[in-house]
Amino acid sequence: MCLAHELLGEQFKEAVLELNASDERGIDVVRNDIKQFASKKVALPAGKHKIVILDEADSMTTGAQQALRRIMEVHASTTRFALACNTSSKLIEPIQSRCAILRYGRLPSDQILNRLVHICKTEAVSYSPDGLEAILFTAEGDMRQAINCLQATWTGAGFVSAEQVWRVCDQPHPAIVEQIISLCIEGKLGEAQGHLEQLADLGYASVDLIATFFRVLKAMQKEKIDEAMQLDFIKEIGTSHMRALEGSDGRLQLAGMLANLCLQAKGPLFIPSIKV
Secondary structure: OOOHHHHHHHHHHHHHHHOOOOOOOOOHHHHHHHHHHHOHHHHHHOOOEEEEEEHHHHOOOHHHHHHHHHHHHOOOOOEEEEEEEOOOOHHHHHHHHHOOOOOOOOOOHHHHHHHHHHHHHHHHOOHHHHHHHHHHHHHHOHHHHHHHHHHHHHHHHHHHHHHHHHHHHHOOOHHHHHHHHHHOOOOOOOHHHHHHHHHHOOOOOOHHHHHHHHHHHOOOOOOOOOOOHHHHHHHHHHHHHHHOOOOOEEEEEEEEHHHHHHHHHHOOOOOOOOOO
């Protein structure tokens, strides 16, 4: 939308069609609204085109996508199409082949932090630094999720602190997860299992717990874990995550994951041969 404003200026209103394809994703919308707009004549300077912006385009039905493909072919000389989607593979191949695919990664934490601080100052939101750090951890580079978490915490608690953020977001506390990983590094399986059972008894899903283990481990400082061990731990956590997603017993996978982490921390395991 910003690019369209920049390109078309005062002619933006008559030369841009913006639709949310998740709400208006049927073939009738494509045949009527989009086709009618693409066929409309708009006086634009040389080199400028009408623009159709479809948000959540991957939610369109197959029939609607086929109809859209035909419109894109017929009106290619006068109209440009911008399709925003979460999963590009859900778009049919003919549409993908006619588009230049731009993939956007997650935002860096410093950019999200700057925006959160700006919002807090503008809206007079009281916060603590550890509260914003907790929001950054839960958002994982998603600006919208970070802002929603900030709003929910401020509305519910009146102050944005780390404890309030964990309570509102209902996620396992990373400090406890880091403590469990540290116990695994020391080979203290029993203590690590005890802390993990306390977390699991709070009702967290096994997949969420394993995912939190991965995120905490990835963020751990080199003073606490060396790179080789960190990579071995990530491999074990990834295997447990895959098995849990496939339907294996979650508690069993968590227990097995901790045991494997302790074994990895001790180095290669050699079992002496037994002579019979």
